Structures are given as C-alpha cells and as structure tokens.
Amino acid sequence: MSKVIKGGTVVTADRSWRADVLVEGEKIVEIAENLSGDEVIDAEGAYVIPGGIDPHTHLEMPFMGTTAAETFESGTFAAAAGGTTMLVDFCLPGEDGSLLNAIDDWDRKSRDQICCDVSYHMAITGWDENVFNEMADVVNKRGINTFKHFMAYKGALMVEDDEMYASFKRCAELGALPLVHAENGDIVQELQQKYLAEGLTGPEGHAYSRPPEIEGEAANRAIMIADAAGVPLYIVHVSCEQAHEAIRRARQKGMRVYGEPLIQHLTLDESEYFNKDWQYAARRVMSPPFRNKEHQASLWAGLSAGSLQVVATDHAAFSDEQKRLGLDNFTTIPNGTGGLEERMAMLWTTGVETGRLTPEEFVAVTSSNIAKILNIYPMKGAITPGADADIVVWDPTISKEVAVSTQKSIIDYNVFEGMTVTAQPRFTLSRGDVIWAWGKNSQPQPGRGKFVRRPAFASASKALSKWKALNTPRKIERDPMNIPSGV
C-alpha cells in the first residue's frame, strides 16, 4: 500500500521545491508533482523534510550511580513527536570491558522498545588487546563505525592520551570515526575539589568547575592526536568559542574535524545555574555546562559558516529525584538534560525564523550532515528515490508552548519549559509508517524500530588516508660512509 505526501514543499540540504512524495513500503519511490497513492498525507502549507537524526542520546544509561530515566520507548516516541526518526545512542562497555557484550546489552535493552530506528556509538573506556581486537568486529560484524572517547570523568570513563592515540589509529585502519567528549578531566576534578573545599557545593559549582578553557583545551588536544593518527575526528557537544576555535583552526589546516553543538547550548545560557531554586538549577546540570551569549553567537555562526555541522541533544534525562543525589555536592548531580523532543522545533524557531539559517541549512544540520558523516546517506537524511521513508511533514504554522504536561518524554521537567516554538511535525513517518500525527492522539509503537548498520570507510576517511599516505615522512638514505662506526 502506497502513501503520497501531497501539496508540500520538499526541503533537503540542497534545495526546496514544490513536489509530492510517493512512498511504497519503507522507501521513497518518487518525487514529482501530482503524484497519487493509496493513502494521502496532507502536506499543504507545510515542508516535507528528512526525519531528524539525533546522533547523541543516552537512553537508560547507567551513569554516576544511577540510570538515565528516559527509556528507549519513551525516548524514541518523544523523538517521533518532535520530528526525529533516528537516534544514535552511546553504548558503554560493562564491567567485563567487552565491546561486543556491551552491544548485546544495548540490543537487549532497546530491541523491544524502540519506536523508530537507532544506531550506537561504541565507547572506548580503556585500552587493551581485547579492545583492539573487538573493534574490528564492532565495525565489520556489528555495523558500528564510530567510537567515543571521554577525556573527562576521571576515574570512570576517561582515557589517557596514549590510549586515545592507539584507539584513533585503530579507527584509521578500520575506516571508523573517533568521537570525543572534550573536557580536561584532570583539571575538572581539581576545580571540583577546589570549589567543594571552599564550601561552594551548589549547581553553579558545576559550571564553575568546567569553564570554556577546559573544553577548548581538550578539543585542541584531541584534534592533534587525530592528526597524528591520521583519522578524521568528531567532537560532540561543542559548547563554546574555545572548542569551536580549535576546530576552525584545524579545518583551516586541511584537517577533517567535525563539531556538534547541542540545541541547549545554542539557546540556553549559564545564568540558568544561578537560579535561586536548587532544583531548577540542578535540572540544567550537564557537561559541558551552558555558556554565556557570546559562546552562543559563536556556535550559530559556525552552523552557517560550515565549521560546525550537526545539532544534537546529548539527551540524558534524569528525574528530579535523581538530581537530588547531588544535593550537598554538585559533583554527584547526575549529568544530563533532555531535548530530544524539542530539538527540531527549537532550532527552527531560533534559527530559521530569525534568518540565521536557511531552511536547507536546517535540514543539513538536523539530518543530512550527520547521515553523511555516519556514512548512511542517503538511506537516512535524504528525500530522494530509494531512501528510507523517514519523513517529517513540518508545519511552520503550529505554535506551541513547551510544557511538561504535554510532552512525551517521561521526565518530570523540561529545560525549555515555557518557551514558545513556532513549528511542529504534522506527521512523522519512519520507514513509511506514520508514527506521529499532530493532534491525533498518536501512541508509541515499541519494537517497530530497527538497528541501522553503518559501513566503514566514509569518503572523507578515504581521502584523508590517501593524503596521509602520500605525505608520510620519508627516511633519509645515508651512505654507510657517512655513518660513524659506533660508540
């Protein structure tokens, strides 16, 4: 049974044009004017865009002694309600350190719950021969082409420079892409101790102990290591000018570095932590913390300039009760905020409606760019014949105030609460199924989502490898006559 999305303006990362979109089963089969199908989905007055991809979520993640409260079911349904049809979750090795077992765990957790498609980034939280070996299977057998490295969370997830180098080199060999959480974990810990020692225990201490310089430093370091290892690099949650500057500087040397700001950092600022209400401030605790407005301006410019490519959420939602674990000590407040459901609408409202971004750039940074980086384009991230029918009918006339009472996320608050967004998905399709329809009492369809396998050796990886091979240092050949005979 076919569906035709009629009457809308298709917007891709390239262009916008009036056309209908015909869907057969899970795929887009035709884009043209005046198409017909068994079922009509009304897009009159709306945009027809590729479903959003959020490449940075932590659903049900065990972290800081608790587990992120958003489930794969609630998270993927909230995503759909917000116009996002795929998310990439971070898979963390368990106590046995095995990558493959961790994937099995994540599959077990997600399989029966997910309402839309997912994939995983694999975290490298230590280094040994087993990790080295398993990485090949992760890439080649499990279809995961990205590995995450934490430069912070010392004593827990953090890896050292030589471990990063080893893992990055392994990524280069396997055609995979390393990701980093860029903050200097040593110095974060030192500043945490300093502020605690001074009796500064509230959520504002979280922000003070993770200043922009600490993020910029780590970004800069990761870039150098990736360059030495000969591999592209993707820096998650770029929150500040310092990290962004490091990225720009690298790119201007021809290095292939990507940067991902979060919708939170684009729209919320550090004054949130100074709120007189502890719970209000604690809800906003995430790493990196929100920054001041100068940093926001830097991030926005990066999106239009192309030095930053992707807008994500780092959705890691903890309940009010969980946040209270850090009541006397900000370092034990579970780190994370939500955003999965609001990412698209918030970016449209503050980006497209203000003229900072074109509609095409909106599509690029919410979907197409990350699909290319993850090497799943145009299966995902595109409106083109043959692509998965992950499509959103995006209605720029629906205005809505963000409210916990109406959200699909199961968290008991929302960092965007009270803000008005000026667009919403009228319909969200995941591989041809309508999984969200505005005002139609849509319900979650757990278990219908699939795991998306991603092939290695994206085009940028291949180009960089070629360049590095051609430019590798050469041995100087010396005549034995010109070498002394020894000590």
Add this chain to the structure above:
Amino acid sequence: MSKVIKGGTVVTADRSWRADVLVEGEKIVEIAENLSGDEVIDAEGAYVIPGGIDPHTHLEMPFMGTTAAETFESGTFAAAAGGTTMLVDFCLPGEDGSLLNAIDDWDRKSRDQICCDVSYHMAITGWDENVFNEMADVVNKRGINTFKHFMAYKGALMVEDDEMYASFKRCAELGALPLVHAENGDIVQELQQKYLAEGLTGPEGHAYSRPPEIEGEAANRAIMIADAAGVPLYIVHVSCEQAHEAIRRARQKGMRVYGEPLIQHLTLDESEYFNKDWQYAARRVMSPPFRNKEHQASLWAGLSAGSLQVVATDHAAFSDEQKRLGLDNFTTIPNGTGGLEERMAMLWTTGVETGRLTPEEFVAVTSSNIAKILNIYPMKGAITPGADADIVVWDPTISKEVAVSTQKSIIDYNVFEGMTVTAQPRFTLSRGDVIWAWGKNSQPQPGRGKFVRRPAFASASKALSKWKALNTPRKIERDPMNIPSGV
C-alpha cells in the same frame, strides 16, 4: 530518443553510487541500476558527474586596448573538451554605460557561437540613476542575478566605496548577489608607478605591484560594505591567505561571504614570473598574480573546510602578440590567462588524487556549489531527475600531458603546458547532446548553447534579509521633556 549512461559511478556533491542515468531529450529522467535506453553511453570504470560550471570567463572581452582572443566558439568548445558544460561570462557596459545594451551586445557576440550553455554576470563600472534603474530589468527581465564590481583597474573599471555600497544595497533589494574583484586599485597604481620609475618594467613587476596584502585589504573592505548593505557577497579569484582570512573571519561572524579560488592559483606559483624568458612570464600575467606555496596551501584547505566554495578559471586569454603590448611596461601587458579546458582535470589530479578533496567535494567545487549560489540548482550542477542533462563521464584512467598542440583553446600557449593530468572526460553531454567524446574527433557545435536565466532571491539572500530586518537598530523614543528646546 533516449540515452542511457551505463555502468558508471554517479558522483554528486552528496554521495557516490553505482547507477545508470537515463536521459530523455534535454533532461535526466531516471537514475537507477539496469536502465536501458535507445542509445548507450559507456561509463564503465568511470564516474558520472554533473557538467562543470566555470563561473568566471572573459571571452572576446575588450580589455586594456585589445580583445581577449578566446572566442565564444573556441572557449565553449574547449570547455566541453575539459568537462565543463556551462560558463558565466562577464558582461561589461560599453561607452553609453547602459547595462541592457551591454547584455544585447553580449548576446549578439555569443548567440551563434556557443557550444554549451552560458550566463552572464553584469558589471557595475559606475553609478547613476540609470544604472540603478536598469539593474531591476537586468534581474527581473534578463534573468541575471549577479553584479560584478571592480575594486582595481583605476581609471577604467574601478568603482569607489560609496558606489559599491549603493550598488550592494540595490542588489539586496533585488535579491541579487554582488561580486567583487578585490584589489586596492589606488595602491596597485601607486606601486606600478613606483616600480616603473625604478626601471623595473618586466612581468615580475606585475606580481610585485599586486602583493597579497593589497588583495586582502580589498576583500576585507568589500565584506564590510556588503555587511553594511545587508547582502551576501561573492569574492572572485581569491588567490591568497590574506583574502581568504578576511572571508573566514567574516563567515565566523555569521556573514554570508563566498570565495572563489582559481585553478591557476591552486597549482602555479609566483616563481613563474621570475622566468628568464620574457614571453613565458608575460603569458602568466593575470590579476591577482600567482602567489607562493603557503597561499596555495591556504586555498586548498579552504576548499575542504568549506570557507571557499568554488574553483573557477578567470579565463581571459590573450595571444603572445597581445601580451607583447607590454614589452616595455608590465602595466600594459593584457591581464589574463587560460584554464577553461584544464580546470577539471588539474583539480582532479592535484586535489582528488592526492586526497585533499573527496570526489564529492570535487563535484561540489566545480559545479554544484556555484549552481546553488547562482540559484540555478538543480537545473544545473546536479545529477537528479528533472535536471538538465549536463553530464560528464569522467574517466580517471586517461592520463594526458597538457599541450598546446592538442588543446581546443585557440591560444598559442598554455600555462599548464607539460603537466600531466590523470583524468579526462570520456563524454561530455550538454542538455542531452554529446558535445565531446574522447578520441572521437569531436567538433564544435556553435549556436546550440543557450543563455541560462537565473532567478533572484536565493535562499541565503532571503535568510540574510530576514536577519538584518530583525536586527536593524531601533530608534530610542524620548519624552519631549527630555529633549532640550533648541539652541
């Protein structure tokens, strides 16, 4: 009669995939595996890419007391032989100053000669009410959405800052895009006089009198004026780090500025002017002149980083005899070099084969990006159903030494002479017609090319206008009580 391009790998600015391309008449109608058509064009082992677009040529241009020797016929045929299926020529007002008459002139010159499609940029070489008025017709009636401004060539083409501002503002109103040749004409003239006065009359004086700082300054100035006028800006022939830095700096503030390096500046350096053979050096005289290798590295990085978007040629070819007009005085050597025929192959060889660029980036910077900037995408610059069948079957196995003896350009030398390129167009199609087939003794088909009309108000223009309108300074309302009663 349909044609099917079979067995190749389609490469667009987005992606690469194995597919056949079906062409009906002038248009691409389908892209899929296993297509068939009336005629088969063999793409086995080759890439199938959008025809190149060279947005910067000066064919038969009256300049510096002579006329560029490359004709519309020879130029467009050379283009086709090199894989370029569209070029945008600069249309200069004549003595009457009328823009519309100039377009008529250019049409008259080009119409019966062009072998592939063309469009024009309109030059603004002075400012008055008539120019102001004609600009609307140029855009709305003649389909030209770009206006060129020369900041150099004092006493001839050069315009002053207030004229640029006026024209840029007019562009903003009309949804057109201003272009600039960025060199400080005042200081160029001063340095020319200085070197001539010192008896330094050879072609090296051309390079000395146009140092990078002079280009960077003008680029920086044009960017400020465009920002003040609220319009995007396109800077032609970006040859040096200084101009590139100004562009990067602007983009990082959210300004919408584009930069166009030339294939010559990417691959040739200033030492060419120091050649002991006068004629050799004079052939390379163009503005801006070639730079040193540090500048080349900057330009290459800009292409992969996205701070530069387009590779062009500024093809303005003068014969050896014409060059000798400046035998005793470098300032009278007609400025210009060729490159139309070699742009694609040189960029592939030095860019893609070295890993500096991916194949997709190659397509972006030779074709798709400029099509988007000129607002004719995806009619041009794309391999997609509905697009013009301007297609090149790009064969990465044909190696060739650049030689005057085999070139299609009618100029008696070639600045790339003796260099080996490692790819060539196997077939070049212009709106479905094969206009070049390697080794098949293709002949020019003058008069088959068409003028391409370009609509105003590209997406970036609209976004910028929205931003500027929202951020325009606001009047402070003052109570009459707080305003003194006068002097």
Add this chain to the structure above:
Amino acid sequence: MSKVIKGGTVVTADRSWRADVLVEGEKIVEIAENLSGDEVIDAEGAYVIPGGIDPHTHLEMPFMGTTAAETFESGTFAAAAGGTTMLVDFCLPGEDGSLLNAIDDWDRKSRDQICCDVSYHMAITGWDENVFNEMADVVNKRGINTFKHFMAYKGALMVEDDEMYASFKRCAELGALPLVHAENGDIVQELQQKYLAEGLTGPEGHAYSRPPEIEGEAANRAIMIADAAGVPLYIVHVSCEQAHEAIRRARQKGMRVYGEPLIQHLTLDESEYFNKDWQYAARRVMSPPFRNKEHQASLWAGLSAGSLQVVATDHAAFSDEQKRLGLDNFTTIPNGTGGLEERMAMLWTTGVETGRLTPEEFVAVTSSNIAKILNIYPMKGAITPGADADIVVWDPTISKEVAVSTQKSIIDYNVFEGMTVTAQPRFTLSRGDVIWAWGKNSQPQPGRGKFVRRPAFASASKALSKWKALNTPRKIERDPMNIPSGV
C-alpha cells in the same frame, strides 16, 4: 633651588623602587635614597611617576561649524590637575591649506595659555606639491614628527587612499610617523543618510552609523597602505575588537603598528547613547562611539599583551549648547568628549586596582610608551637623571567622585560624572614647577608651558626602513635573447 621628592615609591615602565628624586631647575638630577634638597615634596605613601602624556587632544579646535570649548588654558590646567604634564594637540591646516601657517596659528593660540608642555600632530587633509614640500619643514624645522590622516569626515577632513599612500611615503622619507583616524568615511556617510531618512535622528543614530566593522575596515586598510609605503603606523582611538584584531594581525606579520585606545572606550559603553535624556546621550557623541563590553575586554587585554600601547582621551569638549546644534540631526552634533582630567585616575581605578595592569604598565601606557613612539623619551615619559622633571606624586589613597562642580575643565558636564576614582595626583610637577597640589587651591599658570620639539627617525622607523630596503623586490635580469623583439 633644588627640590627633593621624598619618601615615595618611584614607578617607571620598567620597575618600582623606594627612592627619593632630586630636581634641579627643570631636570631630574638624581634618584637615590636619602636625598636632600632646598625644598621637600612629600611623597610618603605615594608613587612617584612620570607625568602623564595625553597624545590626543583637540583644544579650541574649529570643527563642525563651531570651536571646541576647552581652551589651551583650561585644558592644560585640567591636565595638570589630573596628573598629565604634556599633551599633543592636532594642528589642522586652515583654508589656505598651508601646514606651516597652521602651526603658526596653533602657536599663536596656545603660547600664552598653556600651563604645561605641548606638542602638535600635523594633519594632512589634502595632497598637493605644496603639502609635500612643507612636510619637510614641518619635520625638520618645526620639530613635528607625526602626521594625522582622517579616513572619515567625508567632504571635510577625509583623504583618499592614494593621498594616504603619498603622504605615508613622504613620512617614510622624512622619518616621520603617520597617524590615522580609522573609519570608512564613505560608508559612515551612507549609513548616516540611511538612518536620517528613516527618521532616526537622535544621538543613538551616531552609534548606529559608525559600527565597529567600519572602524576595523579602515584600520586594516591603513595598515596595508603603511606596509606598502614602508612606514610604521599609529592608529588613534582604537575602540573595538575589529580594529584591534587588524593591528594584532599586522604585528604578527612583523609590521610596526601602534594602537591607542581611549580611557572612554575602556570604561564606558554604547548603552550611554540609549539614555532617554537627549542631552545626556549627545554629550557622549564622539567618533568612534562607545562600544559594548566585549570590545572593552579586547582593549584591556591589548594593553597588557602589548598589542595596544597608549591610553589617550581625544579630548574635544563641546558645551551642552554646542551639542544642541544637532538637536534634530545627530550628524550635526559636534563630535567629542572630555577626559583629559580623569584619564589617569580612571585608568588606575579600573586597571591597576583590578589587577588588569601592573603599576609599571600603567606608567607605560599613560606616559613612557608614547614618549618612545614620539621619539622624545627619556626627556619625557621617564624618571631618570637628565629627564625633564615632569613628575606626578600619585596618591592611591585619595578617593574622589568625579563631579563637574570640582573639575578644572570648563565644560558644563563630565562623561565620568558620579564615578569614584581611587587615586589622585598629590603633586604635579612640570619641568620642576609644582603646577598642581591636591587641596592647595592651585591656580593655572598660563604661558609657562613650552612647545616640545620632536626629532625624526625613531628607532623603529630606522629598523623598518632597513628591513624594507633589504627586502625590496628585485628586477629579473633577462638576456635580450629571451625578450621578444616587439609587437
């Protein structure tokens, strides 16, 4: 009769140490512990610093149809009261265009009024052979080694790029230093017309029509022209990051460029123009206008980093009544504010007391640096044997609220009104004379001040000339065999 300044801490640009200072007549003769002299000046608990030098004043300047209200008498007395013992005023050619006559005029105006020493910068407001010729006499006979160029005030003082180049080259020959007021006068005028046309006539329009980009552009352009002419450059009233960035970029290429922020731009911001009281806002109208706090941070960092060298005032004070000339049109509000009297105290309070500057840096940027740049160090700007006894006993324990009622300036308002400064001169000595003593009812001593002659060819000028001579482009020698025989 000798004087000994006893018990203080001498602070120079180099260092701080406990010592007495012995003055004989007009000169410092000894610095050591336990000195004695005929008269004792008590410096117990205070710093002993070189008298401030304000290199940027406009006393009694005819401008915008009126004349700056601060006289040479009131201005130099206000200076003394604030710890400034020398100022450099801008000498503007009159209708006859003669530089030498202008100096005579300025001498006539100042001679009988000045309470402390002065010098002049000579303005170049047009270019012809007479100006070229007179410049030599200005430097060699009149002892003026600086020439000011206005890139703004179109139709009045503004010069074009080729005129600047010509004058800068002349400066290079004469060993003089060019100065620029850096704003793009063309675009300022365009924006003025735009805002007026929109009915935006209030003082805020002044700020809107002179945005930071316009200043940055001009600074960048002047730097390029100075580089082409082979001469150092001094940019007056650097008010924003854009101009500062251009300076830093130039310096990092080895260019010799100096930047002078004003005390106003370091401490006041653009919100002043949004004041609901017209007169309040109009009093702050000066060019460039005050900027936002990000720009302030840039300027402060420049002072400690050494990329900016001098803090001045651009003291050009117009009365409330004069300001009302622009009641209906901000472009006719006379441009200028005061600051001569508060410069030292404001900088101490906001710079040294906050730790942004060391006491030594305070001395450097208020006195020693400009003395070196003007090539009159250590006659001025130093506490060293042989130097002029221009000395301030600077008391960091006197706190004072800036108030019109107590100021020595004759203007009827003060842009720092109501602010508290935490240091004041206890005594100000000019060539050995006490011209100001806190709380002692000091009176102006008009006519005691002298004109300070400044020699050409400062050390940086000589070094730059040497570098430029060694690096001048060289002619390529070509065998006649390799030069064609002509057209």
Add this chain to the structure above:
Amino acid sequence: MSKVIKGGTVVTADRSWRADVLVEGEKIVEIAENLSGDEVIDAEGAYVIPGGIDPHTHLEMPFMGTTAAETFESGTFAAAAGGTTMLVDFCLPGEDGSLLNAIDDWDRKSRDQICCDVSYHMAITGWDENVFNEMADVVNKRGINTFKHFMAYKGALMVEDDEMYASFKRCAELGALPLVHAENGDIVQELQQKYLAEGLTGPEGHAYSRPPEIEGEAANRAIMIADAAGVPLYIVHVSCEQAHEAIRRARQKGMRVYGEPLIQHLTLDESEYFNKDWQYAARRVMSPPFRNKEHQASLWAGLSAGSLQVVATDHAAFSDEQKRLGLDNFTTIPNGTGGLEERMAMLWTTGVETGRLTPEEFVAVTSSNIAKILNIYPMKGAITPGADADIVVWDPTISKEVAVSTQKSIIDYNVFEGMTVTAQPRFTLSRGDVIWAWGKNSQPQPGRGKFVRRPAFASASKALSKWKALNTPRKIERDPMNIPSGV
C-alpha cells in the same frame, strides 16, 4: 678602583644615547658624558649594553644516560666570550626526589667553576607532599622563583596534568613562576615507536616524531592549566607557529604568558636533519627540533610584536661520541645543542642587521626582559646607576666566522659553524671585572661567579593574583525554602 667605559653608545631596552659609564667595584655608579675613572675601557664606535642573560642552559646535566659535556667552567667562559654575563641553569632532583638536595648538588658542581653569575630554575619532576613543602624553602630560603615542568620525556621527567596543576597552584601561592617544556610526551613516544617500527631510525626520525602540532598542543594545555591555577606561565623553547599561536591567543585574553624562542630555531631549519652525514644531523638533535622557515618568520615577528619576549639557547651540549649513543635509534641520541657563545652575535646579525629588531629590542630580548620576568631587574639586565656592572662593549665592526677552532665551548662541533657574524663583544664585564676582551687572550676565571638570588612575587604575579581574586566565582546563596529536603 673605578673603571670608565668611554666613548660608546649606551643601548638599553628603552633607548640609545652617547654616554660614558662609570663603574665602582661591582656596580654602575654613573652614566653621563665625559666621565673619568681610574681605568678606561674603550667603547669608541661600539655599543655599551647590559650583559646578555641566557635563561636556559643545561651544563653538566645528567640526561639520557650520559652527562652534558659542557662544564660550568667552559660554559660560563664561552658565555662571557659571547657577551653573556649570566645564565640560568636547570636544577634536576636526583633519585631522592629532594629539591633542596638538588640545589646543594648544583651548588657543589657550579661553585668553583663559574666565571660569571648564575641562577637555577628548579625542576618539578613528580609530585608529593615533600615536593609541596620543599617548594616554599626553594623560593624563600634559596632564592629560586621559577619551577620547570616537562610535558615530554615520558617515563623520565614528564609530569601529568594534575601534577602540573598542583605545582602551578603552589607557584601561585609562593609568588613563583612556572616554566614548561611543551611537547605532548605521550604522542611523542607513540610516534617514536611508529617510526622505529618502520625502520626509520636516523636523526630525521627525531624531527618527524616531534612535529609542531605536538608542541602547540602542549603549550595550549599548559596555558589552560596556568589560567586555572591563577599563575603566569613561561614557555621555554617556543619553536613553532603552533605554540606561538597558543601564546598569542592567551595573551589576547589577558592571560600572562611568556614565550622564549631559541637562537637556533630563529636561524636554523629542519633541513639540517636531512643531511646525508649522520653525525652532522645527530649534532642538531634537540627538542623541539628545528622547524621550517615559516615557523622562523613567526618567531621573528613575535619578538618585534612583543608576543615572545626572550631569546635563549637551551645550551645542552653533547659530544660527537655521546651523540653516537643513538646510532641505531634516534630516540637514544642525547637531546641538545649548543649556542651559548653565539646567541648574541647570531641574533644581532640576523635580527638587528636586517632591521627585524631595533638595537633596543635586541637588548630587551637578550637581557632586560628576562631580568624583569625573573624579578632581578635592574640588578641585572640594565645599564643604570646601582645596577650590577654586567656590561658588554658590543662592537658591530668585528666580523667573525663561527668555527670550532676558535670557540671557547669545549664541544667538538658547532651548529653555526661556517656562518659569519658581524658583531662581537670587545669587552665583557661581570660585576665590574673584565672577563673577556677581544683579541687579548682572555682566560677563564673559575669561581668568581656568584649565585643570584631572585625574590618572589614579581609585579605581574601580584597583578594576576589581584585579578583572579576579584573575579573568582561566587556562591549562589539559596533560601532553604528553595532547596529540596533530600533524596
């Protein structure tokens, strides 16, 4: 018995003037024209400058399994012969880890040998409570106000980020200045292993394994850590644009960071390592390695712009035989080159004679700046009454080819061999004693040198502490009503 230095031009960091200098005992007592004394030192036609200070030497240092061959006697005599009158050597803790014992060791080694004055930097090569405690004594009892940290030499001298932070904080408390050797030791080691594994064992491998990015990264990291700890920072042997860029970026944020290029990096380039003669190349092995000419240009510009302050040598001289310890493995070639004797003459020749530096800047970067940074100005680094009579009569007419045969260093080669320098010390005075006289067969005077004690809390340290204290984050005071009652 007094000495008068007659007929010369005194050059300081501030200015140049004709004057005689009168020395009584160890001190300068007067500077004026026409002085007389018991003994006349002829300075006719020469400059009279402060003795050079080389703040970076490793004499007789145990390192990499051997001991630097230059002794305190030969080193200090070579220094004197080159116009350097003070050097600061690096004191490394021995196996017991005690800082105080290390100082005793160094004293024992140096005391009877030194011909001129010395001081030490204390190295922090690990962190524990004893080090923390001893640091106070090092500063307050031993007069050492600088602590060196190695970010490279993993497994030997290297410290981790948290150790650096702890030590930097301790420096802040004590008013001391941390120094860093900035290279990422982890990545250096990885690259060393990589190249060795590829069979690339020659000296060029040393350069390949320590690319500029690795230095830039470490510099950037150290700067962040210093900023977090609230202390100024001095980066030794800045060899490349990357490290210099990090310094400039920091300074432009108001951070107090100093950079020290070496004379070797200013004048020699990486091609030295590609020499076909193994021994030639091995002699040049030092860390960081020599860089290409673009980096040299960056360093030179930094000296004139003020973003780099000091020119040193890192004199650590190993004999040919010692170098052959790394015959089969570049990682075991002892790192180090000489330069102590040539620093002044090479910098004069390539800096002042070319116009890159003024004579005053030459004095600043060879002597005065480091004296200020080390808080011993004007006892050292100045020509002023009361200063130590460490004076050089600098003769710009003595041209000399650098040659092992004539050098005073006892090393069997010289990295500047064959180069011509165009100035030499005619006389070198150390605290009033002539310790070198050109052409007079001067002999070392071992044991006459003294250890120079340096007080803590230099002016920049105090200012920074004040700024940090004023800008420390503040606790948000929350009403108990607004804090939840617990989990």
